[in-house]
Every structure is written in structure tokens, then in C-alpha cells.
Amino acid sequence: DTGVSQNPRHKITKRGQNVTFRCDPISEHNRLYWYRQTLGQGPEFLTYFQNEAQLEKSRLLSDRFSAERPKGSFSTLEIQRTEQGDSAMYLCASSPRTVETDTQYFGPGTRLTVL
Amino acid sequence: AQKITQTQPGMFVQEKEAVTLDCTYDTSDPSYGLFWYKQPSSGEMIFLIYQGSYDQQNATEGRYSLNFQKARKSANLVISASQLGDSAMYFCAMGARGAKNDMRFGAGTRLTVKP
Numbered sequence: 360d361t362g363v364s365q366n367p368r369h370k371i372t373k374r375g376q377n378v379t380f381r382c383d384p385i386s387e388h389n390r391l392y393w394y395r396q397t398l399g400q401g402p403e404f405l406t407y408f409q410n411e412a413q414l415e416k417s418r419l420l421s422d423r424f425s426a427e428r429p430k431g432s433f434s435t436l437e438i439q440r441t442e443q444g445d446s447a448m449y450l451c452a453s454s455p456r457t458v459e460t461d462t463q464y465f466g467p468g469t470r471l472t473v474l
Numbered sequence: 475a476q477k478i479t480q481t482q483p484g485m486f487v488q489e490k491e492a493v494t495l496d497c498t499y500d501t502s503d504p505s506y507g508l509f510w511y512k513q514p515s516s517g518e519m520i521f522l523i524y525q526g527s528y529d530q531q532n533a534t535e536g537r538y539s540l541n542f543q544k545a546r547k548s549a550n551l552v553i554s555a556s557q558l559g560d561s562a563m564y565f566c567a568m569g570a571r572g573a574k575n576d577m578r579f580g581a582g583t584r585l586t587v588k589p
Contacts, residue, residue: 392577399581399582400581400582401478401565401567401579401580401581401582402519402565402579403579404576404577404578407576415576417576448517450519452519461507461569462507462509462521462524463509463521463569463577464521465511465518465519465520465521466518467516467517467518468517468518468519470517
């Protein structure tokens with residue numbers, strides 16, 4: 360399977376704890392995106408990388424959130440001092456950044472529950 | 475600012491019949507792409523179809539076709555010969571071409587296919 364993978368698939372944590380999620384994009388894709396999806400809503404953009412450079416961050420990405428893609432391959436999303444409002448599905452996507460289209464292919468997501 | 479509107483929270487269709495899911499959008503970008511994704515209960519976002527703003531013909535992918543009406547800013551998804559496995563959430567999304575690519579999603583439509 361050469362699709363986007365995310366780990367863990369589920370994470371339950373207590374308020375105030377730090378959590379880290381990992382995303383492995385499709386190998387030849389140089390763009391990687393993070394989204395957050397709450398119940399009953401569409402995904403909301405958080406940030407994206409082109410290779411190792413983080414090119415844009417949404418206002419949704421508070422100071423407690425940080426994302427990295429150190430070698431331009433996999434990426435991590437860390438949430439520090441989690442709050443109950445952080446409970447959501449965190450989706451990762453990658454795209455090949457061709458001229459014609461930037462179709463994004465999504466991973467299965469990490470569902471975070473903050474107690 | 476970009477905005478995507480899906481006005482149908484839920485839709486029902488009889489197996490083997492066709493169904494249209496509505497999507498309207500608003501953008502000031504001259505060049506953009508429109509996407510439809512399917513999200514089954516498992517949570518993964520599955521890419522279905524893409525339409526570029528300068529494409530002359532409506533996009534088709536198997537049983538999926540996109541009814542693109544640029545002047546009306548609508549990009550409706552048509553699913554022909556519905557199958558039980560089509561039951562899922564469907565999201566319309568838009569991304570601007572060029573350097574920025576923070577794709578915006580609508581709130582989604584839940585499609586239920588009846589046997």
C-alpha cells in the first residue's frame with residue numbers, strides 16, 4: 360500500500376498532556392498538509408509544507424501546535440498542553456504539486472480525544 | 475475569501491438511481507480547482523473527481539461526473555447508478571492554483587443509498 364499513512368489512528372489523553380502525531384505521505388509527493396475535522400464539519404486547513412519548508416499556517420494553529428517535516432518526508436504534528444477543544448480528527452494529506460492540479464490525497468486520520 | 479456551500483445536509487437515493495449533490499462556491503481567484511471527496515464511516519477522505527476553472531469540459535470519472543457551471547459558481551456532483559457502498563459523507567472543496575493551496579471544504583452532504 361503506497362497511500363498516506365498516519366499514526367496513531369486513535370489517541371486518548373488527559374487535558375494538559377502533550378501528544379504527537381505522525382504522517383507519512385506518498386513517497387513522490389513534495390507537498391504535505393495537515394487539517395483538523397470536528398464532528399459534523401468539513402476539514403479545516405492547519406498548515407502545509409513544500410519539502411521541508413512550512414509555507415503557511417492557519418490562524419487555527421495556536422502557539423500550542425507545532426508541525427515539522429525535517430527531511431521533507433514524514434511530518435509530525437505536536438499539540439502541547441492539550442485542551443478538551445482539541446478533540447477532533449487530524450487529517451494529513453499529500454500532493455505532487457503538478458502544474459495541472461494539486462489534488463490532495465488523504466490519510467486515514469488520527470482521532471484525538473482529550474478527557 | 476474562498477467559501478464553499480453545500481446546502482443539503484442529507485440526501486436519500488434508491489439503489490441504481492442517479493443522485494445530484496449540490497455545491498456552490500465563491501472566490502476572487504481567477505484560477506482555482508474544485509474537488510469532491512467521499513468520507514465513509516471509517517473516516518478516510520477518498521478523492522473522487524477534479525475540475526479546473528479553465529477546463530472546457532465537465533469532468534467525469536466512472537460513475538461520477540461534475541456538473542460545472544462557472545457563471546453560476548456551482549460544481550454539483552452527479553453519481554449515476556447508485557450502489558449501497560456509495561452511502562457516505564461527500565465533501566466539496568476548492569483550492570486556488572499557484573503558491574497558496576489551503577483547500578477549503580464545505581460542510582458536507584450525507585448520502586444514504588436505499589436498497
